[in-house]
Amino acid sequence: MADALPLPSLWFTPRALDALRERRAGGDPLVCRIAALAEAEVARGFEGVLGTPGGVNGRGRLVEGERFLGACAVHHLLTGSAEAAEWGRRAMGVWFEGETGSDLERAAMALQAAILHQCCASAWGPEERAEFVALLVRLHEGFRRPGKDNPHHVANNWWGVTHSGALVAALAAHGDRLPGGEVADLSGGIAWARGRLRAFLQHFGDRGIYHEGLGYQCYTVSHVLPALFASRGFDGVDLTMEFPHLREMGPSLFAAMAPRPAMADSLDGVERFGAMLSWNDAGQSVPDANVWSLLIALAPERLRGGMRVWFDRIVGVESPGSGCAPGAGGWFFHLFHYPFERPAEDPDRVLPTAVCDARQGLALYRDRYRDGDDAVLGAYARTTQIGGHRQEDAGSIRLMALGRDWILGGGQARGDAEWQSRITCDPPVKNGRGCGCVLWHEGSRQGAVFGVEMRGVVESYCERYVAARWARGEGEPLVVALLDQIDDHRTDRDWLWNLTFAPDLECAIDADGAGFVLRSESGERLDARFLGDTPVEILRLEMPGSKRRFTTGFEHVYPGRPFLQARFARKSPLGIFVVMAIRRAAEATPIARTAGLGVRVGEIEWVRPFGEAIPAGFEPGRSRGLCPAPHGTPGAA
Numbered sequence: 001m002a003d004a005l006p007l008p009s010l011w012f013t014p015r016a017l018d019a020l021r022e023r024r025a026g027g028d029p030l031v032c033r034i035a036a037l038a039e040a041e042v043a044r045g046f047e048g049v050l051g052t053p054g055g056v057n058g059r060g061r062l063v064e065g066e067r068f069l070g071a072c073a074v075h076h077l078l079t080g081s082a083e084a085a086e087w088g089r090r091a092m093g094v095w096f097e098g099e100t101g102s103d104l105e106r107a108a109m110a111l112q113a114a115i116l117h118q119c120c121a122s123a124w125g126p127e128e129r130a131e132f133v134a135l136l137v138r139l140h141e142g143f144r145r146p147g148k149d150n151p152h153h154v155a156n157n158w159w160g161v162t163h164s165g166a167l168v169a170a171l172a173a174h175g176d177r178l179p180g181g182e183v184a185d186l187s188g189g190i191a192w193a194r195g196r197l198r199a200f201l202q203h204f205g206d207r208g209i210y211h212e213g214l215g216y217q218c219y220t221v222s223h224v225l226p227a228l229f230a231s232r233g234f235d236g237v238d239l240t241m242e243f244p245h246l247r248e249m250g251p252s253l254f255a256a257m258a259p260r261p262a263m264a265d266s267l268d269g270v271e272r273f274g275a276m277l278s279w280n281d282a283g284q285s286v287p288d289a290n291v292w293s294l295l296i297a298l299a300p301e302r303l304r305g306g307m308r309v310w311f312d313r314i315v316g317v318e319s320p321g322s323g324c325a326p327g328a329g330g331w332f333f334h335l336f337h338y339p340f341e342r343p344a345e346d347p348d349r350v351l352p353t354a355v356c357d358a359r360q361g362l363a364l365y366r367d368r369y370r371d372g373d374d375a376v377l378g379a380y381a382r383t384t385q386i387g388g389h390r391q392e393d394a395g396s397i398r399l400m401a402l403g404r405d406w407i408l409g410g411g412q413a414r415g416d417a418e419w420q421s422r423i424t425c426d427p428p429v430k431n432g433r434g435c436g437c438v439l440w441h442e443g444s445r446q447g448a449v450f451g452v453e454m455r456g457v458v459e460s461y462c463e464r465y466v467a468a469r470w471a472r473g474e475g476e477p478l479v480v481a482l483l484d485q486i487d488d489h490r491t492d493r494d495w496l497w498n499l500t501f502a503p504d505l506e507c508a509i510d511a512d513g514a515g516f517v518l519r520s521e522s523g524e525r526l527d528a529r530f531l532g533d534t535p536v537e538i539l540r541l542e543m544p545g546s547k548r549r550f551t552t553g554f555e556h557v558y559p560g561r562p563f564l565q566a567r568f569a570r571k572s573p574l575g576i577f578v579v580m581a582i583r584r585a586a587e588a589t590p591i592a593r594t595a596g597l598g599v600r601v602g603e604i605e606w607v608r609p610f611g612e613a614i615p616a617g618f619e620p621g622r623s624r625g626l627c628p629a630p631h632g633t634p635g636a637a
Helices: 014-025 029-042 065-079 082-096 103-123 126-142 157-173 187-201 214-235 244-254 291-298 301-314 330-337
Strands: 257-261 273-276 354-357 362-366 376-380 396-401 404-407 423-426 437-443 447-453 461-469 478-487 494-500 506-509 515-519 524-530 537-542 546-549 555-558 562-568 574-584 591-593 599-601 604-606
Touching: 014 029, 014 065, 014 330, 029 065, 029 330, 065 082, 065 103, 065 330, 082 103, 082 126, 103 126, 103 157, 103 214, 126 157, 126 187, 157 187, 157 214, 187 214, 214 244, 214 291, 244 291, 244 301, 244 354, 257 301, 291 301, 291 330, 354 437, 362 437, 362 447, 376 447, 376 461, 396 478, 437 461, 478 494, 478 599, 478 604, 494 574, 506 537, 524 591, 562 574, 574 591, 574 599
Parallel strands: none
Antiparallel strands: 257 273, 354 362, 362 376, 376 396, 396 404, 423 494, 437 447, 447 461, 461 478, 478 574, 494 562, 506 515, 515 524, 524 574, 537 562, 546 555, 591 599, 599 604
């Protein structure tokens, strides 16, 4: 066998490895924590992670195999353990035995195999290394033959995941020796995979947001980001230079997160730390994966110190019981992409509190970056949805504050419009998946205003505005106002105002039928009043449970969620004006309308909740919509 060839530097250089080992010797908290986690995982031994033989593919024989593979790579890098390098190689062979059950699993294999090759190849014998290179080549070539479950659609997450897998496998194998001594030439495959990945990158918005929801975005970029960094490391081809808005992805996603326990949405019994606003088929937790350090490394330099602190609080060393986000090679990527050299900065001073992605029509607003009590408001116009996991969620809102999930969506595999915390009609429109348009966006340290034009969603002149007034002192409530303005050309349908909330909240309807309260066991409450047109009735309903079977064969069950539905009789114009006050208190917060859309909430006088988005003289239920009648004068043509 000929001499071993030098490895390409996909994700780290020899100098970076030396610096990493110095950090460990110097007691860096994150490096030492990951080192301890990896050592404990490797200590289970190769035999300890083998499951029962059989199953449709190698993964069925490996219990938590992906984490073991990553641990072997990291432990070898940090200690030089030949045993860890060998166990990683053998475990990868077990996973790959019998090929793969899906293209998504193939992509996961490709990423883990590329990491192992980068970290451990120099410790393997020539024959073993050549066989591993052949495995990488087979993984790469397999993506040329999409499986039966693959939608092979360029705007779907499968496209981004699989072509990222094809690229990292080719980059890792190219230029290394195959069995028999031939040097692997995957230059054509690299160009092909890069081109297909470049096509996928066209579909991210100006703030780095993707159209299948934040949860599926995190899953998708857990493969895309390693591919982008590997491409840059391999030969300097940096696709982020072509799509510079990808640098905004990290700050945008960090704006949707809070450092507190996440609401459980399935029956798997796993407690997760890190809460996140959610749309589409995703849970409420921050994904436990590689993306967070990679997003920091991609972000503008001026933001990295604040992002470092947010990383530490949610998935890093300050996170309770932290496993340091090991998914998709997370430990490995954190070691080389966490901003060790950047001093920590207060995230509240540097990270954005208002984000609106123009392509997707998704807006995120927050009062601060501090702790689990942070208020985070999301609003979704759904201006673009060309991928999978589509739900009827144009005009939907989400809200968490004071450690609670006050306004949610339907969650996993529950996409009906009435479960998405938005306005609907009865009878419903035939196509509930229409797209809306951003009508207004502004955010500041005082509050936020967002508007959605929903004509293409409900087939009527319909506008939704949401405004937030952040709490400005101890004991002062967070106040949220919602206006749904409807000018309906039809006279045969009622309108339904829907709000989904967390199952751990108690709900009661006000005695006069014009409001409701949500309460937690620990003393937080949301008081709401309808101050425009009055609902005919308000019902507390329960959506059905759901389940999903993933391509790995695992099935998850998701309990139903409660939601409120207020019915409004057919009327045009119809003005549904709701004001909500959220605080810790035993007693209700008084809420009353003053003039126009002005309100008094406790001691707070909120004269124009929506600012210049809505004229001062606007009268809900009397004024027409502001798209056809921007003057807002009641009764005027």
